[in-house]
Amino acid sequence: MSVAFPGALVLGYPRIGPNRELKRAVESYWAGQLDADGLEAAAAELRAATRSRLVELGLGREDSSLPETFSFSDQVLDALLAVGAVPGRFAGLAGLDLLFALARGTADVAPLELTKWFDTNYHHLVPEIGPDTDFSFADDRRVREVAEARAAGFVTRPVLVGPVTLLALAKRADGAPDGFVPIQRLDDLLPVYAELLAALADAGADWVQLDEPVLVSDAVAIDRAELRDATARAYETLGSAPRRPGILVATPYGDPRDALPVLAAAPIEAIGLDLVRGRLPEHLDAAAEEGLAGKAIAAGVVDGRNVWRADLDAALDRLEQAGRFSGEIAVSTSTSLQHVPHDVARENALEPALVGRLAFADQKVAEVALLARGLAEGREAIATELTAAAADRAAGAAADGVRVAAVRARTVGIGESDSRRVPYSERLVAQTGLGLPPLPTTTIGSFPQTPEVRRARAALARGESSAEAYDARMREEIERVIRLQEQLGLDVLVHGEPERNDMVQYFAERLDGFTVTEHGWVQSYGSRCTRPSILWGDVSRPAPMTVEWSRYAASLTDKPVKGMLTGPVTILAWSFVRDDQPLGDTARQVALALRDEIADLEAVGLGVIQVDEPALRELLPLEHARREAYLEWAVGAFRLATGGAAASTQVHTHLCYSEFGAVIDAVRDLDADVTSIEAARSRMEVVDELAAAGFDHGIGPGVWDIHSPRVPSSDELVGLLELAARRIEPGRLWVNPDCGLKTRGYEETVATLRNLVDAAARVRAELALGA
Numbered sequence: 112m113s114v115a116f117p118g119a120l121v122l123g124y125p126r127i128g129p130n131r132e133l134k135r136a137v138e139s140y141w142a143g144q145l146d147a148d149g150l151e152a153a154a155a156e157l158r159a160a161t162r163s164r165l166v167e168l169g170l171g172r173e174d175s176s177l178p179e180t181f182s183f184s185d186q187v188l189d190a191l192l193a194v195g196a197v198p199g200r201f202a203g204l205a206g207l208d209l210l211f212a213l214a215r216g217t218a219d220v221a222p223l224e225l226t227k228w229f230d231t232n233y234h235h236l237v238p239e240i241g242p243d244t245d246f247s248f249a250d251d252r253r254v255r256e257v258a259e260a261r262a263a264g265f266v267t268r269p270v271l272v273g274p275v276t277l278l279a280l281a282k283r284a285d286g287a288p289d290g291f292v293p294i295q296r297l298d299d300l301l302p303v304y305a306e307l308l309a310a311l312a313d314a315g316a317d318w319v320q321l322d323e324p325v326l327v328s329d330a331v332a333i334d335r336a337e338l339r340d341a342t343a344r345a346y347e348t349l350g351s352a353p354r355r356p357g358i359l360v361a362t363p364y365g366d367p368r369d370a371l372p373v374l375a376a377a378p379i380e381a382i383g384l385d386l387v388r389g390r391l392p393e394h395l396d397a398a399a400e401e402g403l404a405g406k407a408i409a410a411g412v413v414d415g416r417n418v419w420r421a422d423l424d425a426a427l428d429r430l431e432q433a434g435r436f437s438g439e440i441a442v443s444t445s446t447s448l449q450h451v452p453h454d455v456a457r458e459n460a461l462e463p464a465l466v467g468r469l470a471f472a473d474q475k476v477a478e479v480a481l482l483a484r485g486l487a488e489g490r491e492a493i494a495t496e497l498t499a500a501a502a503d504r505a506a507g508a509a510a511d512g513v514r515v516a517a518v519r520a521r522t523v524g525i526g527e528s529d530s531r532r533v534p535y536s537e538r539l540v541a542q543t544g545l546g547l548p549p550l551p552t553t554t555i556g557s558f559p560q561t562p563e564v565r566r567a568r569a570a571l572a573r574g575e576s577s578a579e580a581y582d583a584r585m586r587e588e589i590e591r592v593i594r595l596q597e598q599l600g601l602d603v604l605v606h607g608e609p610e611r612n613d614m615v616q617y618f619a620e621r622l623d624g625f626t627v628t629e630h631g632w633v634q635s636y637g638s639r640c641t642r643p644s645i646l647w648g649d650v651s652r653p654a655p656m657t658v659e660w661s662r663y664a665a666s667l668t669d670k671p672v673k674g675m676l677t678g679p680v681t682i683l684a685w686s687f688v689r690d691d692q693p694l695g696d697t698a699r700q701v702a703l704a705l706r707d708e709i710a711d712l713e714a715v716g717l718g719v720i721q722v723d724e725p726a727l728r729e730l731l732p733l734e735h736a737r738r739e740a741y742l743e744w745a746v747g748a749f750r751l752a753t754g755g756a757a758a759s760t761q762v763h764t765h766l767c768y769s770e771f772g773a774v775i776d777a778v779r780d781l782d783a784d785v786t787s788i789e790a791a792r793s794r795m796e797v798v799d800e801l802a803a804a805g806f807d808h809g810i811g812p813g814v815w816d817i818h819s820p821r822v823p824s825s826d827e828l829v830g831l832l833e834l835a836a837r838r839i840e841p842g843r844l845w846v847n848p849d850c851g852l853k854t855r856g857y858e859e860t861v862a863t864l865r866n867l868v869d870a871a872a873r874v875r876a877e878l879a880l881g882a
């Protein structure tokens with residue numbers, strides 16, 4: 112390759128737009144208010160704005176440092192469209208209709224499955240690959256973007272999910288024989304990638320970035336030897352393609368470990384290393400050393416996963432260390448910046464000391480550019496900036512609230528007994544007072560968040576309505592939801608969570624040590640976004656957070672009402688968390704705040720309390736070697752939060768958005784009285800896994816896949832309950848949906864819950880259990 116590698120680059124950039132322009136455009140298109148040309152024009156405008164902004168922040172206009180990472184929905188979906196790996200049920204669809212049908216389904220066709228992208232809160236669609244899947248270069252969207260950039264005077268670097276990761280994340284298509292695994296199709300897929308690379312080169316790309324995060328992960332169903340072999344074959348083939356841009360293979364989210372020598376030996380020109388989660392290699396054999404020396408390294412020293420300003424001196428040290436492996440070092444982010452919000456400068460309400468510690472995507476781009484200058488010209492060339500950044504970091508670290516003596520004293524005082532409730536058998540007896548029937552029915556917490564509810568909250572935030580009016584509106588909503596559940600005949604009721612903008616942000620707004628942003632949106636999946644809160648200091652609870660809403664709900668009915676909390680692991684997973692102390696220490700502070708909340712809920716008479724931990728699996732480290740330590744603090748934090756509950760209080764937990772096989776022992780060790788868990792799509796598989804782990808507490812395997820508005824019939828629900836009842840004693844079985852109903856509408860919610868209550872009654876009767 113003759114074209115020089117850029118000295119600074121970012122692996123990817125947020126695509127939703129600083130004002131969530133993409134969300135609004137896509138949702139308008141879905142609503143029929145914008146046509147395809149209008150949506151394409153909005154997308155092109157965003158891409159153009161991104162390129163200009165990145166240059167303004169210090170990246171090069173024509174040196175391939177700008178990534179093309181735009182997506183209407185998801186990068187995995189884009190890659191599978193590019194190679195034509197579309198399941199047969201979508202035949203007849205094309206263009207944007209096809210793209211959104213894959214992501215969301217249609218009236219007749221189920222969408223692709225959605226799952227977590229590595230250990231992040233971003234979700235990708237799961238390709239379905241079988242022995243007969245046809246691969247062809249079917250979508251040239253990235254090629255057109257490169258040409259679009261060229262026409263505007265930019266030489267950009269197209270980014271694609273690499274072939275090994277694409278296949279490793281795929282699931283076996285329906286009907287594929289047992290024993291088939293998608294990675295077996297690698298040799299058929301590579302010629303299509305080669306064609307795509309040629310088209311990118313023809314469109315003017317000097318470099319292409321192929322993302323292979325699967326190389327850092329032990330969480331895929333392919334062993335490391337196979338992964339190394341697939342990687343070697345893939346990059347031998349693509350590297351030998353006759354016409355192609357220079358190839359950068361990036362390995363974000365961790366450490367490629369034994370796959371690094373494979374990449375070093377491949378005929379590619381550059382390797383991207385995550386030097387925040389991963390490390391520079393300690394030992395390399397002579398061949399790998401020589402291979403690496405002949406390549407450029409994109410050294411990911413600026414963290415793409417958090418919002419903290421980089422320690423620039425430490426980053427420069429790492430860049431210099433990287434220089435021992437290669438003469439050509441580019442300063443890079445560790446991952447795409449898609450996981451962080453656009454621009455901290457848009458936040459007007461943050462404490463100045465905190466602002467000094469923060470870097471969102473735009474500030475991180477500027478850090479990358481600055482470090483590249485420091486690397487090229489020497490530290491003295493950027494001495495002023497280094498001093499200012501270090502001073503801001505130091506001031507932030509010393510700010511009030513970062514270390515609070517009383518909070519620290521309390522965590523030091525925690526003893527083993529604080530996390531241990533009386534044995535389950537005693538709790539069962541103590542909880543009979545709840546008077547529940549066998550196969551009790553319940554929901555997971557949220558009811559549909561209607562536009563009216565969101566509008567009421569937006570009006571409050573804009574100062575257009577009073578706190579009293581907002582409270583009254585929420586009480587009205589809670590009463591409506593309670594009456595609805597009574598009419599439907601559910602057994603354990605919820606208040607519906609109308610007052611929560613988000614299940615984490617709501618708590619962050621009420622805990623000391625956190626702050627929330629006005630504009631810090633990050634894509635979660637499709638057009639859905641979250642505004643992760645920022646946990647910057649020691650955490651404590653100045654006042655009860657949920658008690659009044661739950662007390663009010665309980666006062667409206669004779670049925671038991673479940674208090675509803677988000678657990679410590681999930682609160683950390685979906686926030687940006689301080690990185691100056693171990694996560695386990697921070698989790699214990701959050702747990703103690705929740706423990707106090709549980710005591711207050713009990714004091715107002717709540718006998719059932721759910722502590723949601725949907726992110727328990729998500730935070731599981733990608734490397735096996737780090738898992739035990741994680742599970743210890745994660746389970747410990749949950750048990751500390753719930754360990755003070757009385758024996759008569761029924762503690763529930765809820766898990767979703769993942770397959771829990773890998774953490775099933777930890778789910779058991781949470782020691783919740785009842786665990787509701789996503790199970791509908793996998794037809795109750797998790798029940799077997801829990802039984803195999805010796806789990807003998809209550810379990811509510813979800814029977815309604817709430818990701819789709821489809822209403823399952825009572826017969827279908829009976830079928831799932833019968834499956835579950837065959838595997839666990841009916842005395843332990845609960846009946847509930849897979850997850851909360853906040854993204855659903857009332858029409859399907861009412862219809863499905865009616866069927867769910869009916870199905871529970873039918874199964875009780877079949878099993879001759881009295882209600």
Ligand SMILES: CN1c2c(nc(N)[nH]c2=O)NC[C@@H]1CNc1ccc(C(=O)N[C@@H](CCC(=O)N[C@@H](CCC(=O)N[C@@H](CCC(=O)O)C(=O)O)C(=O)O)C(=O)O)cc1
Nearest residue numbers: 232565566568569612613614615635638639640641685768
């Ligand atoms: C359970 N999940 C969650 C995850 N992470 C979280 N942090 N929270 C979760 O619940 N991860 C895994 C899953 C799946 N993820 C999601 C993520 C996001 C949504 C979702 O529905 N997002 C909404 C925004 C939700 C929110 O914050 N609402 C606020 C603000 C609403 C808003 O945009 N207001 C408008 C004005 C409204 C008006 O005037 O009408 C504005 O500010 O412009 C609120 O309700 O107050 C989304 O729209 O993307 C679901 C599942």
Ligand SMILES: N[C@@H](CCS)C(=O)O
Nearest residue numbers: 555556557723725851
């Ligand atoms: N209680 C929450 C859990 C979502 S994972 C809800 O019902 O939305």
Ligand SMILES: [Zn+2]
Nearest residue numbers: 725767850851
């Ligand atoms: Zn859930």
